[in-house]
Amino acid sequence: MVCEPSSRRAAGDRLSKAYDPLSTEHLQQDLTRRSLRGGLIAFGSQAVRFTAQFGGTILLARLLTPHAFGLVAMIAALSVLLDLLKELGLSAATIQRQEITQQQVSTLFWINACFGCLLALGLLLAAPAIAGFYGEPELTSITRWLALGFVVSGLTIQHWALLRRQMRFTAIAVIETGAELIALAIAVACATQGAGYWALVAQRVAGPTLTLVATWLLCPWRPGLPARDAEIAAMLRFGGSFTGYNLLAVATRSLDQVLIGWLWGPIVLGFYERAAKLVLVPLNNLNAPLYAVAMPALSRLERQPERYRHAFLLVFEKFAMVTMPPAALAAVTSDWVVGLLFGPQWQAAAPFVASFSTAAITLPAMLAVALLYLSQNRSGDLLRAGLVDTAAVVAAILAGLSFGAVGIAIAYAIAGLTLRLPLAIWIGGSQGPVNRRDLAAALLPSLATAGAVAGSVAALRHAGWLVASGPLTGLALSFAAAAPLAFAIFLAIPRSRRILGILRRLPQMLRHGPAPSSLGTAGE
Structure with missing residues (x-):
């Protein structure tokens, strides 16, 4: 009888685990x-x-x-x-x-x-x-x-x-x-x-x-x-x-x-639903891979608090940086966005796009905070956060109802900025490796940049310095004004500058694996 070498047997065990659809040991x-x-x-x-x-x-x-x-x-x-x-x-x-x-x-x-x-x-x-x-x-x-x-x-x-x-x-x-x-x-x-x-x-x-x-x-x-x-x-x-x-x-x-379909019929709802789709499609296409990758990875790190904290904050801040400023830009150029993409017959959707884009400034951060509950098995906190958020949204919808469908959209946007995001950070950071200060510090650079982008482009349009012959030209000029400003603000803030450095090193990290401290820079 020939004994199989232990190293070969161990390799075989690892191989069998890799093909076991229920095992995750090989992922560690x-x-x-x-x-x-x-x-x-x-x-x-x-x-x-x-x-x-x-x-x-x-x-x-x-x-x-x-x-x-x-x-x-x-x-x-x-x-x-x-x-x-x-x-x-x-x-x-x-x-x-x-x-x-x-x-x-x-x-x-x-x-x-x-x-x-x-x-x-x-x-x-x-x-x-x-x-x-x-x-x-x-x-x-x-x-x-x-x-x-x-x-x-x-x-x-x-x-x-x-x-x-x-x-x-x-x-x-x-x-x-x-x-x-x-x-x-x-x-x-x-x-x-x-x-x-x-x-x-x-x-x-x-x-x-x-x-x-x-x-x-x-x-x-x-x-x-x-x-x-x-x-x-x-x-x-x-x-x-x-x-x-x-x-x-x-x-x-x-x-x-x-409520909109019941009170005002399918045509108004069609404008409202297409505006929501126009804004939410880009967000959902960023949110889906975030959950697909981060959820299983963070769940495997649940018993390693420091690695968990560093990994989450890195993902959280990068996600905010790539979503908040573009949403702010869309909010102040909604008429051009609708005119370019849907055509002039859809201009009634422009106020809805502006409101949903304003709400979209906060939605990615709130979705990322939900990862804390799921990956830490905090199902009770998840449900409590949902109840609080539901109360805020229902109150906003009822407050805007008397002002029509546009009033509902505006109230929804205001509630996101003033109630929903602060409450999500407060509850999400109440326990676990990631605290409230971590979440707020990671979010502030992107939130400030979004405000600067929206304010500057809106001011240029109001002053008559950003005039366009058509929606494509208007959006191009707005982007040309907003992109350098956003990049300059991120470079001026130390923690977001470190995130940009990590993005530049990404190809090397993929080839050779990250340096021991590379996952810690976002939260330190």
Whole structure:
């Protein structure tokens, strides 16, 4: 009998772990470089998706009417809420878990699948009532077709969570990008053939179906029979708190669209929804890779407080630097943005774009703070933060309601700057390795830069020094004025200057791994 050398046996063990869809031990050895490379892959694919989504938003707006978008938006507000119920936060529970078994994931899979089917059935039965609520008969058939998406996506949740848990960012990028592009192509093809709102319905059904097929092909895990497990209850509690937080966030975000559609009809809602989409598409395309990369990486660092703090603050500050100043610029050039991208027939959407862009200055930071709760298993704090944030948003919507749809959008923006962001920092930094002072210090440079950008461009326009013959020229001149100012402010502030230095060293870090102190510079 020949004994296998221990080194070869250890290498074989590591190899088998690497191909085990439930194990994450092999990730610990190279977590930082894997996260950096995963971030590049995620942001690269997100750039492609952003181009597709942004281009699709513009193209479909020129092919379809505000009425078509308003009809689909009426049911989409409810669909997003039901989608969260189907998910139950169990993908986050799978990703956050340090160790997980085949029985546990199988049980979670069947829970998600059953909930997806139940919600689809409920939506099918409720379709006539929804159409009656809005007074739009077309919503009956739209609702029934969109219900199919819940059955399909319920079968995808745990496979998707395992891909993210394993940090398989290339597979995730292929699935997301491919499904996005094909679904958009289907929508554009239908729209050019005069399908009207059915083009948007086809896009929403095709996306989840394509994702299901690709996810099952690229994730080798297959579910077994459900079984009783003592840990399932804990995972359901975590998922329940996460779902409660998301339900509160989405319910408050959907409340405005429900009220606008009910009170002022699909045309006003079409302007409102397209404006929100125009602003939120870029943010979502940055937020998605942030969660895809940072969530599993930070969860693995939960038991190493200093490494966790340094890694989070580095991500947090970089995210704020690349999102806050552009949002501020869009807020003061909204008329040019709408004119260039949607055309003159959509100018009624300009006040909405200005308000949503103002709110967008704070949204990325609030989303990043939510990572603290998820990666630290602080599900109770997550739900409490959601309740506080919900109260602020509902109060803003009710305050703006008497001033029409534009009043709602303006009140939403004001609440973000004065209430929601300060409360998120206060609650998010109340415990754990990252405190309130860390969050505020990391955020202030980007917040100050955003204010300077908005103030300077608005002042130039008011003084008549920034006059353009068309929207493209106006945006180009505004960017030419804002970009050097933002860069100069970041260079003048020591901590943001260090972040720029880290970005310059990124290629070397990807090749050789980061220096021991490179993750600490953001928070020191």
